[in-house]
Amino acid sequence: MAVAGLGEFAWDAAAGLFAVSARMAAITGLRPGPAPAKTTQALEPFIPPEQSRGPDGAYEFEFRHVRPDDGRTVCLRVAGVLARGPDGRLLSVTGVVEDVTSRKLEEDQRQTLLAELDHRVKNVLATVLALAQQTAKRTTSLDAFLANFGGRLKAMGSANELLTAARWRGAAIDHLAAAELGALAPGQTAWDGPELFLTPRAANALALGLHELAANAVKFGALSVETGRVNLRWSRLPDGGFELTWTESGGPTVSPPVRRGFGATLLEQVTGRELNGEAAIDYRPAGVCVRLRAGAAAVAPRPETVPDAPAARVVEAVTTVAGPTNLRGARVLIVEDAVLLAMELETGLSDAGATVIGPAYELEEALALLGQPIDAAVLDANLNGHSVSPVAEALAARNVPFVFATGYGETGGAPGGFDAPVIRKPYDVTQVASAVAELLQVNRSHPQSRP
Structure with a gap:
């Protein structure tokens, strides 16, 4: 109990005593040691209402407690058991107390942040x-x-x-x-x-x-x-x-x-x-x-965390591919977990003449599609909490160029350190098509230029 940060208490009806351990005293501000208590009045804060008790006398609940020694309010978790005699009369109460103030504070902060x-x-x-x-x-x-x-x-x-x-x-x-x-x-x-x-x-x-x-x-x-x-x-x-x-x-x-x-x-x-x-x-x-x-x-105070100055947008428009984007004959893999964005990408790339592979919405789907012939790929950096890096590594090993279309604001370049262009969300799908066209053009000119 000492390692777990618990304090213990016990009330004995026959002895008429309410005993508080030194650990519980440190947590609650009560006096340590035994004290006369012929009834349960002294430990009422540590016993829940009748409806909250289990059929075997066990109980567990949390409540706010004002320490009598310094007036501080703490949040306590109490777990205990009430023992009764054959006639139903309460014989004893034994339990443990834990200070959960920090956890409750974190929960309150989390709720505030969510709101x-x-x-x-x-x-x-x-x-x-x-x-x-x-x-x-x-x-x-x-x-x-x-x-x-x-x-x-x-x-x-x-x-x-x-x-x-x-x-x-x-x-x-x-x-x-x-x-x-x-x-x-x-x-x-x-x-x-x-x-x-x-x-x-x-x-x-x-x-x-x-x-x-x-x-x-x-x-x-x-x-x-x-x-x-x-x-x-x-x-x-x-x-x-x-x-x-x-x-x-x-x-x-x-x-x-x-x-x-x-x-x-x-x-x-x-x-x-x-x-x-x-x-x-x-x-x-x-x-x-x-x-x-x-x-x-x-005007806001200077934040504790001040980000570095942003790098220039990695891809806002691709200018080296002249004229309308032409992806005719190109097989392009789309990996994007947002369905509407994937649909928009599929439409835009198809309009430019590409044959779309996918879209893959999950990491497993994307990995399963890698066995098909692929000329280029458009990758979201995060797929429902999973990094797209395994897909990017496999494509890089096959010398297949890819572009990241992501909402993650990494100022140091492409996610995962890959040698790939990045288009930040929100984007125009024509930017993605132009970026893919430029990648294919560069890859044809230098087929071994990528890792």
């Missing part, structure tokens, strides 16, 4: 639905909708990846800037400012805002030409908030838009309000200038 996760998931789904509806209202073609909506989802995904790495305690502005601008136009973008962390709500809002600015700069602004530049600067404000300025230069001459788009609405209304501040867009002829002011409520 918080449920809340965040519902918020994310509601936000995605709102983005879809607002994007659809302001686009005139399906292709435009998919491009705009997909880009906004990627911005949300980048922010969530950073927040997850910091255990949802905050995301650094420079990391948000790097995630959105780092691989967009090398040499044409720059960002600078003091170390500053945002709350999850503010981080998501700013990620969406930066995405809208970047997308507009690539389509119409400074990043649409090689001579253009984008400078992002931020500074702290005396009230605890911050000010961020986006400045474009060297691009086409700017004039105010005739029609107000969703991007401007999102910046001025959504982003400004979510940051507890305001946003203003100035369409200067030399380049767009946007100023965001955020209140102190948008």
